[in-house]
Amino acid sequence: MQRRQYVTAYIFIAPVLLAFVIFIFIPLVMAVYLSFTKYNMAFVSGFVGFNNYKLAFTDTFFLKSLGNVLLFTLMYVPAILLCSLLVSVLLNRKLPGTVFFRTLFYLPAITSGVAASFVWMWLMNPHYGLFNQILERLGLPASLWLNGRFTALPSIALISVWSGIAGNMLIFLAALQGIPKELLEAADIDGCGGFRKFIFITVPILSPTFYFVGTMSIIGALQLFDLVFVTTQGGPEGVTMTPVMQIFKSAFLGSEKAGGLASAMSVILMLVIITVTFFTQNFTKLLRKRKKEAYIE
């Protein structure tokens, strides 16, 4: 009986396990292997040792693109955390019409990145775009938005926040609904105001969610691609060039398909992502420890 159950379980799990081995496990091993080879996207023609890594680290475009996404992460992640938390708190008040607003807010999350990029490019058009028209109406100077050296990356961040709020808002909303009601009622009885309740009850309970959303946003931000690929293609003057675009370019565009170099770049990017997530994890731990110490003192 027990044995038969094992067999059934293995049969049930076989399809996903097979797909996992073929499309995640083997590729992961292969990613490292390919980064040490000369690979033209069709054939592997020999080992080259650390040559691809040397090339990647001396490639100024690649290094600059790493700097760009780090800067982008610094703009995007705090903004997305703050905005999605704020929106989820608004929705959690459960006023009439909340379902309507929740549906409305969710639309950007299910919109095609390509389609959204077209529209945002049009909204941000320096000559006829709606945004500059509004700025002009308000008596403010027009902006170059995606075409400006200093405004391109913040513009990309703005669009990313627009499309990213919804997904994170739902995660925060689920966490907010998990806060025990007795806790909030007790605070009410003690005469705690809404703001103090938020700071002393909601925020501490939400901190694991905060950490989760933050980490996922960082991982996503460092792999920025679709949006930039369609809107700026890395311009102006390379300020929006991202590592994933560099990887894509080296591997698939141009006559020389440098799959080995691209693999090395993707391994480097993975290491950067792991380092950054590790760093933030320890940073939050440190913060918590400090807070505890402050309490004890």
Add this chain to the structure above:
Amino acid sequence: MSRNVSAKSKKRALKFTNVSVTYLLLLAVGIFMFLPFFWSLVTSLRANIESITLPVSLFPKKIIWDNYANLFKDIDLTKYILNTVIITGISLFANLLICSLGGYAFAKFNFPGKKIIFNIFLASIMIPGIVLLLPQFKVIYNFPLLGGNDILGQGGTGLIDTFAGVILPGLANVYGVFFMKQFFVSTPPDIAEAARMDGANEFKIFFFLYLRMVVPALVTYGILLFNGAWNSFLWPYIIIQDDAKQVLAVALREYQMMYSDNLGPLMAASIIMCLPVFAVFIIGQRYFVDNFTFSGLKG
């Protein structure tokens, strides 16, 4: 007494401003979220010349459908829509089946290696997608015995330029397994035991008893899968080179490259791209399960 009343009215006034501020903020966020849709709709429904005449008006002076007609004239949109529908449909059903089977196994059975496999799956979520992009391409390119390849995967181009090449990597869907698992966990075990007593086999128990209990979860996850497959861009862009097999997202990108000044048709294209997804989402929403987060991740 009067003091009490004034305190009460003060509290009521405070609550009133609180509610109004909430609505004002909701409205502001709503405008920001909806503006791009509104603007693409407006631009797609008026003549191009009207869109670039300053100062631009918020609403079309005259509603026309020429932009939509021109779009269909410029490119064979029906073909791309059909391709996207086929790919989305197959990957949706295959994913739901595979993830339900896997999730059910994790939720209902004990088997040697369960914990190890579960933890490996869990760890794999942290792998950034970009690392897998090139080697997944290689796996598709060197897929043995298909597309002119020999048993070692040499000689041809494997699953490049096929729908299978677009769909297959998406089936390694660990998220989906966790998602389905958490719903199977909360289904009652005694029904399966009773059915086993009656001699029903495990597949019957799964398909006819348990799968029906998690229909809301299937709908919810189905909608998410639909969105993902319909909007997917980079992977089909890499795998499909033959224009006859291209998907909508990539075709629209190519269209934009060719006719970047054709604002009206371009916005019409964006609207057409969004409509099916919005329709599915809004219709399916009432079946939505609240539990969106992956509490199934907790072992």
